Amino acid sequence: MSAPTREIEFKKNSNGWVAQFRAMASPCELLLDSDDESLIQELGNIVAAEAWRIETKFSRYRDDNIVYQINNSQGKAVSVDEETAGLLDFAENAYQLSDGLFDLSSGVLRKLWRFDGSANIPTYEAATALCDNIGWHKVRWQRPLLTLQAGMEIDFGGIGKEYAVDRAATLLKQKTDCAALINFGGDLLATSPPRNAPHWLVGVEQVGGGQSAMIQLKRGGLATSGDANRYLIKDNIRYPHVLNPKTGWPIMNAPRSVTVAAPSCVEAGLIATFAMLAGADADSFLAEQDVLHWIQH
Structure with a gap:
């Protein structure tokens, strides 16, 4: 498979430097609170390389990586490396915590659902039939061996960008103490506040258009899940892209959006x-969590 064009653009702004590139079908950027041009070039290349590495390794669209090997194993055990094993452990824990609603094996539903804003709604029968090939409880995971039933697939799309952001931040902290903000398609992490401000100002897209909400982020991660850009509409009913694997x-x-x-x-x-998987109970679920959150209905 031919590699996509990989270019990094560096820009100076009032707060330092920005490195911009594309990865994981998203615009990505590193904002660095520094006037050192050589530093942004070094760190921008490190961050972009890590994003591209993770994309290459865990994309379901390639035929030369561990995901392809697993998804085409036809019921045979596949031995995975430590990094993949860590993500599988994380996914298994998430499956348990969500009562089976966060399911790494639910990616096969993409064969049926195309959330392109159209009215192409599949039948219940077709959805039910695909569910025969879904269910982490059907998977045998015993480090380092993973065994899927024939016809099943895994898909790291639900955690890939967030994982890439955290990995990039880890690499940055090994190289610099400068404050940085990593943004991969709206999934963010701030390493520390910038020099001349108490926080980073981060815009969150308003559902239905209008001015973005601004969130003050000192450090840590920020992520949004919602159906602003991925949905179907038929007979005035909106079908969001968050699917129940059961x-x-x-x-x-x-909610339309949860940050x-x-x-x-x-x-x-x-x-x-x-929270999105909780459906109508999203508000009560988030109220029980010890995190800052923003909901748009």
């Missing part, structure tokens, strides 16, 4: 996703 059908009556702040981007993303 039914193969969208979870209705969920969560947490110590890491992965934690923020997981809690935001859990």
Whole structure:
């Protein structure tokens, strides 16, 4: 498979430097509170390389990585490396905590659902049929061996960007004490506040348009889950892209958007996703969590 064009653009702004690139089908950037041009070039290359590495390794769209090997194993055990094993452990824990609603094996539903704003709603029968190939409880995971039933697949899309943000932040902290903000397609992490301000100002897209809400982020992760750009509409009914792996059908009556702040981007993303999976109970779920959050209905 040919590699996508990989370029990094460096820009100077009033607060320092910005490195911009694309990865994981998203605009990505590193904001660095420094006037050192050589430093932003070094760190921008490190951050972009890590994003591209993770994308290459865990993308479901490639035919040369561990995900392809697992998804085409036809019931045979696959031995995975330590990094993949860590993500599988995380996914298994998330499955248990969510009562089976956060399911790494639910990615096969993408074969049925295309959330492109159209009215192309599949049938209940088709969704139910696909559910036969979904369910982490059907997976055998015993480090380092993973065994899927034939016809099943895994998909790291639900945690990939957040994981990449946290990994990039770890690499940055090994190189510099300068304050930085990493933003991969709206999944964020701030290492510390900038020199001349008590916090970073982060815009969160308003559902339905209008001016973005501004959130003050000193340090830690910020992630948003919602259906602002991925949905279907038929007969004036909106079908959001968050799917119930037990039914193969969208979870209705969920908030339009949930944004969560947490110590890491992965934690923020997981809690935001859990809230969407809670549907109409999202408000009460978030009220029980010890995190800052913002809900749009």
